[in-house]
Amino acid sequence: MKIAVIGAGLTGLRVANELRDYSKIKIFENDQVGGLLASYYNGYRIEKFYHHLFKTDSELLEVIKKFGLDHKLVWKTVRVGFAVGDEIFSLSTPLEILGYPHMSLFDKLRLAIFTLRSKRLNYEDFDDESASSAIKKRFSGRVVDHFFMPMLKAKFGDNAEIVSFAWLLARVAIRSNRKLRGEEIGYIRHGFQQLVDRMAEGLEIVKESARIKFSGKWLVNGEEFDAVVFTAPIPALGELAKDFNLPSIRYQSSICALLSLKESISDLYWINVDKANFGALIEHTNFMPFEDYGEHLVYLASYSMPDGGLFNQSDLEIQKLFLKDLKRFGVEEEDVNWIKISKAKYSSPIYEKGFLKKITPYKVHEGFYIAGMTSKPNYPERSMNGSLRAGKEVAERIKKDFGLENS
Numbered sequence: 001m002k003i004a005v006i007g008a009g010l011t012g013l014r015v016a017n018e019l020r021d022y023s024k025i026k027i028f029e030n031d032q033v034g035g036l037l038a039s040y041y042n043g044y045r046i047e048k049f050y051h052h053l054f055k056t057d058s059e060l061l062e063v064i065k066k067f068g069l070d071h072k073l074v075w076k077t078v079r080v081g082f083a084v085g086d087e088i089f090s091l092s093t094p095l096e097i098l099g100y101p102h103m104s105l106f107d108k109l110r111l112a113i114f115t116l117r118s119k120r121l122n123y124e125d126f127d128d129e130s131a132s133s134a135i136k137k138r139f140s141g142r143v144v145d146h147f148f149m150p151m152l153k154a155k156f157g158d159n160a161e162i163v164s165f166a167w168l169l170a171r172v173a174i175r176s177n178r179k180l181r182g183e184e185i186g187y188i189r190h191g192f193q194q195l196v197d198r199m200a201e202g203l204e205i206v207k208e209s210a211r212i213k214f215s216g217k218w219l220v221n222g223e224e225f226d227a228v229v230f231t232a233p234i235p236a237l238g239e240l241a242k243d244f245n246l247p248s249i250r251y252q253s254s255i256c257a258l259l260s261l262k263e264s265i266s267d268l269y270w271i272n273v274d275k276a277n278f279g280a281l282i283e284h285t286n287f288m289p290f291e292d293y294g295e296h297l298v299y300l301a302s303y304s305m306p307d308g309g310l311f312n313q314s315d316l317e318i319q320k321l322f323l324k325d326l327k328r329f330g331v332e333e334e335d336v337n338w339i340k341i342s343k344a345k346y347s348s349p350i351y352e353k354g355f356l357k358k359i360t361p362y363k364v365h366e367g368f369y370i371a372g373m374t375s376k377p378n379y380p381e382r383s384m385n386g387s388l389r390a391g392k393e394v395a396e397r398i399k400k401d402f403g404l405e406n407s
Ligand SMILES: Cc1cc2nc3c(=O)[nH]c(=O)nc-3n(C[C@H](O)[C@H](O)[C@H](O)COP(=O)(O)OP(=O)(O)OC[C@H]3O[C@@H](n4cnc5c(N)ncnc54)[C@H](O)[C@@H]3O)c2cc1C
Pocket: 006, 007, 008, 009, 010, 011, 012, 028, 029, 030, 031, 032, 033, 034, 035, 036, 037, 049, 050, 051, 052, 053, 208, 209, 210, 211, 231, 232, 233, 236, 254, 256, 301, 344, 347, 371, 372, 373, 382, 383, 384, 385, 387
């Protein structure tokens, strides 16, 4: 049996690993192996887009162990905060949150109760409600305008109003994994690239953009396959998406700048930033040791629509806009050693209300399977964990459909 896997991100690599003992596998990847988890090399490896994991990421933890990297897994309680104007407020400890001047005590209490409750709710029950109308019902205008809407706008831009309450609840629950000193998150020391490399070892990966056709059998770039597993974003399917009757899914783009700085900006790992061209400032070397890199590494993260806004600006223009906003934090151009910009056109589906109905089934046609960011395990927020699970689940489905289990 021969299977074509389209995309060598985590989903594609997982599918291939789950099926490699049963079938000949060929992976088609038109960019970098690792997909959104790909890294730069600068004497060390560093992700193009910031990445960390959570204790609840059971699938990812299992895969890390399976590929012999559990000894490199580190957990750290990091400090997080919010920047209003040129002031940075640490919101890492209960005391700091209590002292935060831009919210009343009553609002803070309501927020704390909401956070605790969000962990116990079934997100799917809130799929048909928009986050903006749900929070307006529950919170004062001040919390809506100064806390929730900036967070939604930073992540979804013009689509902030249509995002589902299910997404917001999941987001709040996952970001509230708090210890008394801050938020606990994990990382594979020296980079996730080690996981990508181990998962890719021994697999046939060709650097080609996949053109898929059906003529009695599935053809990828002219070669016949018994089955195709498509793990790239749905728009890359082109006309096939219509043939499969897939609902249209809106995506957003990510723009991430990675900077090497002469000095650290603060002692916080993650700062949400108000009214800037980037929505978050993430100081990686406040998470992993400075000595691993020998320079201060900072991400500036922004989201935009694929057909407009920041995504379509040149790298140079983005760099200028970001550096202008960085001045707020006392960083001048001469304080920057280097800056690299990465963009991902389809970096996440927009989890708009009613998204549950848009989830892509694994099997869409005889011999054609889809898994990845729009699969059920990635609802209501995509993650490394969700993609690894989708990869495993689609492989199980293929084994069942082709009777591969007992061979
Ligand atoms: C800014 C940012 C920060 C993130 N932070 C985190 C985090 O902290 N924690 C976390 O768990 N997750 C995080 N994620 C999400 C995580 O990176 C993704 O959910 C996961 O890596 C997706 O894997 P995937 O294989 O499903 O998709 P992708 O990584 O998108 O893989 C799809 C692959 O298909 C390839 N492809 C596309 N078209 C074609 C074609 N025509 N032919 C051949 N190949 C093609 C692409 O090049 C790509 O390599 C983040 C994502 C972003 C953008």
